[in-house]
Amino acid sequence: MSSRDTDWDGVRLHVVTGKGGTGKTTVAAALALALAADGRKVLLVEVEGRQGIAQVFDLPPLPYEERRVAVAPGGGDVYALAVDPEEAMLEYLEMFYGMRRAGRALSKMGIVDFATTIAPGFRDVLVTGKTTEAVRRKGKDGRRIYDAVVLDAPPTGRIVRFLNVTNEVAGLARVGPIKNHADLVSGVVASPETAVHFVTLLEEMPVQETLDGITELRGAGLPAGGVFTNMVRTSGLPEAALDAAAAGRFDPMELALGLKAAGLADGDPNAAALAEALAQEISEHARRTELERQERVSLDAAGRPRYELPLLPDGVDLAGLYELAESIRAQGAA
């Protein structure tokens, strides 16, 4: 539709995973907004029954129904869907088997709940099935209904099992419709139309999980996407000052002069003490920055495109979400 080149042209299913709490839901929502910019239509899907999408867009809980939740920059629509495995199962039974009554009986007896509990693979195949259906869905004109689908997926520790549905249900259902359904899902998920993105912080554990996740994904033949480094803190401190501070060679003298110029210190001893205290903060910051640099190096070794999203100092509100979307676009991820 537009002539902008992005890193993920041709990708229609964007799966967003990451360690718990790193910002998967936030990044998925911002990515959906970015992808929908300039008149496109994007579906944002969540699958864990937590109403995270409603929360980020500040809306009442979403039903099991695709509805428009936001207008993208430059026009364009973000639709959202909170997939409920039970509803997906009923829809599926009715659509393919005309089994309405049996479906309701299954549901009433708590069997769907049972089956999806004892065998999360069943649950996964239902929700990924619904998602890939939305990816493939075509309008009367033969064109896809959605330009892209963004999936706010389970965390890194579960992502491969979640996406590798064929494998997961293989032990349970060797033949039959569930198996066929799983194969259909795999056809989409393992194709170049899909990219699995990771959200991480510049900290040891999430970075390690990201690297492990990418390796595991590759091992399973699934397409790794980009890495979104979230909540990145920046300071206006010049590199030279940070290097000096990290090496313990930072001279607070200049700060003392600045503090006096700013009228913050009365008298030299006072200025020196304050400068010393600020220098202490700078050296802590420098240390943190150095560790973050190392985490970046580790991430870069995975060879995936990397994007950085700023820490929004007052948390994520709607305006903040658009700001993150803008940043995603500026970096060419959408």
Place this chain on the structure above:
Amino acid sequence: MRGSGSDSGSMVKNVPVLDLDAIIDDPGTRIIVCCGSGGVGKTTTAAALGLRAAERGRHAVVLTVDPARRLAQSMGLSELDNTPRPVAGVTGEGTLHAMMLDMKRTFDEIIEAHADPERARQILTNPFYQSLSSSFSGTQEYMAMEKLGQLRRSGEWDLIIVDTPPSRSALDFLDAPERLGRFLDGRFIRMLTAPAKAGGRSAFKLLNAGFGLVAGAMTKLLGAQVLKDLQTFVSALDAVFGGFRARAEQTYRLLQAPGTAFVVVAAPERDAMREASYFVERLADERMPLAGLVVNRVHLPTAGGLSAARSAAAAEDLEARGEHELTAAALRLHAGRMQLAAREQRQQEHFASAHPTVPMAQVPAMPADVHDLEGLRRVGALLAAQ
């Protein structure tokens, strides 16, 4: 010193201080459970308390769940092993053992302990069991509790420190065993096992027409083999489940015993503090003994009390004049830091006003991750130095 933390500007006013040394030194303390929402520092706190307790003379064991890799290595933990190993490098009279929970293995061991070999084999090789034991949400919590029960019964340690599994909600640790129990006791499971109990032939004949319909649908969807696997699994499991339940209840009671101390860990952020609040209330409902709240990764105010507002205003002034760029940037950094400290302080005060009797301890955010014994020792000292 004990008493109110009001003498230090960094602490929350008029709140009792959590004295962790008193708790780990008390020989009556037999179990410490570290819980809290995801990523707040449960594993770090558990390991740090274990090390400190050992170095103060206890014979302690730490049960960790999914520790960071470098931390696990520094404690000599290998993933392959579901039993406590001695930790090298501990000084003093006490000893420290540590282990990493292997949930599937723990589950397998329960089955082996409660079923005859033939039945155990049937269960262990069943695809439904494999799915349940490796991915039922709650299995990890249940197995952590089971392992705690085992360590306690072994009588080998005088202090057991338990880390709890990563989960969004701290409550999962208390709810999961019940959830697994409810599930295994559920209507559909009873239905599948009914024929065996009634001595009947067919699962489906005995039951109402609704079930026939359901069985038809399931067969159509999953194939007949699946239903058969499921039935085999459920009836085999049913035979061992009585034992399961009794053990879970026993461990649950252990958590209510006076020798147990719950340490709730939180980060000074809204979501984590809210979870901590729920958890504290829940412990009271369950009559489980709460030691207090550890607020971890706290940013304390710094630099001689220069306020965020004055700092930011001065930075703006310097920027407008185009002078002293370095100082301006340092002042911006400081303003951000002070804002963060104030926000965190408010979160803690909010908690304290809702739970004025819950003792609190703060651990500052350190510039680097905690991944070796030296780091744990430092965290232990900070935990104790309130």
